[in-house]
Amino acid sequence: MTDTDNLNRRRFLQATGGAASAVALAGCTGGNNDSQDTATTTADETTTADSTETTTTEEANTPSDDSNVLRLINSTMTTLDPIKATDTASGTVIQQVFxxxxxxxxxxxxxxxxxxxxxxxxxxxxxxxxxxxxxxxxxxxxxxxxxxxxxxxxxxxxxxxxxxxxxxxxxxxxxxxxxxxxxxxxxxxxxxxxxxxxxxxxxxxxxxxxxxxxxxxxxxxxxxxxxxxxxxxxxxxxxxxxxTKSPVGAGPFTFDTWSTNTEARVSKFENYHGSAADVDGVHWNIMSDPQAMYTYGTVNQNADMLHAGQLPTSQYNRNKVNVKKTDKLGRKVGTYGKTTSGATMKYTGVPTIGSYYIGFNAEAVPKAVRQAAAYALNQGQAVNKVFKGRGESSYHFTPPSIYPGGPDAYKKHAKENYPYGYNETKLAEARKVMKEAGYGKDNKFSFEFTVYQSSSTWPELGKLLRDKLASAYIDMSINTAPFSTLLKRGRKGNLEAYSLGWIMDYPAPDNFLQLIHPPKTDTSKSNELSYFNWSGTEAAKKATKAWEKVQNNPKPTDAAKKKRNEAYVAMEEANWEDVVLLPAYHDFSERFTYDWIDAPRFGAADYSRQMYNNVKIGERK
Structure with a gap:
């Protein structure tokens, strides 16, 4: 899922024969929705199918008293138009209506x-x-x-x-x-x-x-x-x-109301062509502050189901996760608890199809510095220390479940070929590559790493990397910026290094690897997909050639897929050589459900793609 301007990609296709996608993620918030925005108690316009009224955040914080309405938490939405929505929060509601x-x-x-x-x-x-x-x-x-x-x-x-x-x-x-x-x-x-x-x-x-x-x-x-x-x-x-007021679809729920910063509601559509909803409706309390989400959903038990960002990392204790089994789709199933309120919740953990990374502007940060950063970053340590295990170590941009050959092939290729250490820090090699490039104690390189303001975890990962790079003749400063500001600076080429991620539009490697196709990393041209400014090097030429191979074999046949798979791996290795995109982690999405809820497990496309017509509600405790 991506956040983008409406790009004219046909001209790009004519020039390259390729397919492109959007600029950045809708869910591009560190993968854990660690928003630092402060919830406010203000009056907001509420839109309904028939009228307009005002509701305060305090009023919306009162959960629905309808025993058969599913009570959830959502982030700030932007639209209910399926062709305009680019954020996960809007998409979650749109999925129910259309x-x-x-x-x-x-x-x-x-x-x-x-x-x-x-x-x-x-x-x-x-x-x-x-x-x-x-x-x-x-x-x-x-x-x-x-x-x-x-x-x-x-x-x-x-x-x-x-x-x-x-x-x-x-x-x-x-x-x-x-x-x-x-x-x-x-x-x-x-x-x-x-x-x-x-x-x-x-x-x-x-x-x-x-x-x-x-x-x-x-x-x-x-x-x-x-x-x-x-x-x-x-x-x-x-x-x-x-x-905003009267979306009409053919989904299992009809729209009732949406108040920008307070709530959204949908009701069961009795004439649904598929499986009619077991619940009478769904109510989302819209909140932006993780602590407020935690209090509302976990402390006060006012939400029936919670997702990872709604039980923020600062309040999460992985020792409370008791995994009883892993199903055939790789989902971990068990319990979480006891919580602050004394509840033991049902737990599902799902490896989702998304990748989070540090991007480097090749024009601003030399190759030796980028390689030193790769030597210094221990992905396994970052996942465990910063994200409390809520993720998977990342060595490719392509997520494991859609990597050619699957998760086992992903792991084997990374273990045998990743040049900078598999789940280890190699500071001696970092210092060596910097010395060979002419840097030392009296000639350090300085650069700025910009992370989005709504994340509490990326700054922590930045500090972890900064402290290690200090011994490799690199002074890395950390700057925060609003997400929209980060994107604007990136498009203008005004970032040296930055944190971003990508969630699938469709489950295939080319949906990810298009971001490292060198012609689409040039911020001096229009319709760039990323901000690496990567071109001219031998590795960039390899990546360009591999992308052409992908585009020249588009058919849904085994023969074409084999050729695409070869090219996907070649692109990953070209990126390893120049490190314009440093893989950090793959998201591991979690759901915490109270005992009175019976909900199907969600899959690798993540919870925002799930419909709630098959959720059942028992007697709330």
């Missing part, structure tokens, strides 16, 4: 049909034909048809409100026309309704992750013409009303 053709059931990464009943693919892998479920209803009572998907996909491609146009135009690569500047020509996309229940989509070239992309909520169905933000549709309502 349905798409495909879905990741319970956030497991094996994609399944949702509003689609079946699909076929042409022999050349360029034409996808979907048969829709008949009788599926939107929340306004109209039936979901292929024409609704044509409209919804056109909004995704053409609306000024879309932040995900590249998903359909470039990542999937649906055939379309462009103007002289390479911009999409509205209405030219090859998505057609053959009849009410048959949708056809034609690609300009094959793409190996089409179905996985279509499971993203950006591809959700909306009633045709409901928002007037594209040519040919006046719209039943303004975009503002749709995105």
């Amino acid at each position: 349905d798409a053709l495909m879905n990741y059931p319970n956030a497991e990464i094996e994609v399944k049909s949702q509003l689609a009943k079946s699909h076929t693919v042409s022999d050349d892998f360029k034409t996808y034909t979907f048969k829709l479920k008949e009788g599926a209803k939107f929340h306004n009572g109209t039936e979901v048809t292929a024409q609704d998907f044509v409209y919804s996909f056109e909004r995704l491609a053409a609306s000024d409100n879309s932040r995900r146009a590249y998903f359909i135009l470039d990542s999937i690569g649906v055939k379309h026309e462009t103007d002289s500047e390479g911009n999409y020509k509205p209405g030219s996309m090859a998505v057609t309704a053959e009849d009410d229940y048959t949708l056809k989509m034609e690609l300009s070239e094959p793409f190996h992750a089409v179905l996985e992309m279509l499971a993203y909520t950006s591809f959700a169905a909306l009633p045709k013409g409901i928002v007037g933000d594209i040519k040919g549709h006046e719209g039943e309502m303004s975009h503002k009303k749709f995105s």
Whole structure:
């Protein structure tokens, strides 16, 4: 999940033959949501389907008294429009209200049909034909048809409100026309309704992750013409009303209310085409301060389920985790507790598909310094000391579950080949590489490491690294900046080193490794994906050649996959050589659930991709 401007990636594709993605993470907050924002008691506008009222944070802190409403905590949301949302908090609610053709059931990464009943693919892998479920209803009572998907996909491609146009135009690569500047020509996309229940989509070239992309909520169905933000549709309502007050989807819950900094509510949709919800609704208390989340959810037991950031690292005790088994998907299952309130909670720990890293601006930080930092960083120590074991050591940018060959191949390749020490600190080598580059006690190198202000863990990791680098003739200072400021500085090339991460858009290595494709790391050009300014070196040339191999083998065949896998590993090794991206850790997402809740385990796509219609509530204690 990414946070991005609406990039025009077609021009990039024309230049490189490749696919690109967004600039940074929506969930890019250290992986543990360690927000330092202070919750305030102010009046906020509350938006509902029928009216506008004001509610205070204090009022919203009173949990729902409805015994069959699921009570949760969420962070600050930005929109309820599936094509505009780029943050995890909004996506969590959108997932309950909107349905798409495909879905990741319970956030497991094996994609399944949702509003689609079946699909076929042409022999050349360029034409996808979907048969829709008949009788599926939107929340306004109209039936979901292929024409609704044509409209919804056109909004995704053409609306000024879309932040995900590249998903359909470039990542999937649906055939379309462009103007002289390479911009999409509205209405030219090859998505057609053959009849009410048959949708056809034609690609300009094959793409190996089409179905996985279509499971993203950006591809959700909306009633045709409901928002007037594209040519040919006046719209039943303004975009503002749709995105804040009256979103209409075909999901298991209908929208009730959303107050920006206080709460959001949805209710059971009785006519849902799938498994109707067991709960009457879901209520999210919106909070930004980790301590407030901890008090609300753990001390006072006002939330039914908590996720890692809602039981912040400062209050977390890993000795209270009792893992009883590990299931076939690698999820650790057991208990956590007792908590401050005396409760023993059900525990699930899931290796999710995300990577967190230190990025280096190659123009500002010499290769020797970057290599010294890699020698100094002990990833295992960082995970255990800073994150209290709430993560996995990272040596590749590609997460273990989607690395070529899987987690075992990931570990074997790292143990045998990572040049800077596997779970160890090698300060002698750090000093040696610095001396060879001309540095010493009287000639130290200084650089600034910028971390986002909302994280309490990245500064701690920075201090750990800073103290080690001091003995390798490097003075590293740590600066904090608001997340948006960090991104703005990065795009301008005004960062020396920085902390960021990436959560999957779709579960394939190219969704991650595009960030180290050298032409897309140049901040002097438009549409950069990262801020490394990495080009011209022998390693960068290897990475560029490997990326071309990925793009030249896009088909969903075993032969093409084998060639892509070879190229993915080559890109990882090229990055190891120049260390523009220093892997830090992979996220390990956790859920803590009270005994009265029966909820399916979530998978590697993380909890924000899970729907709550199969959650059951017993008698609260």
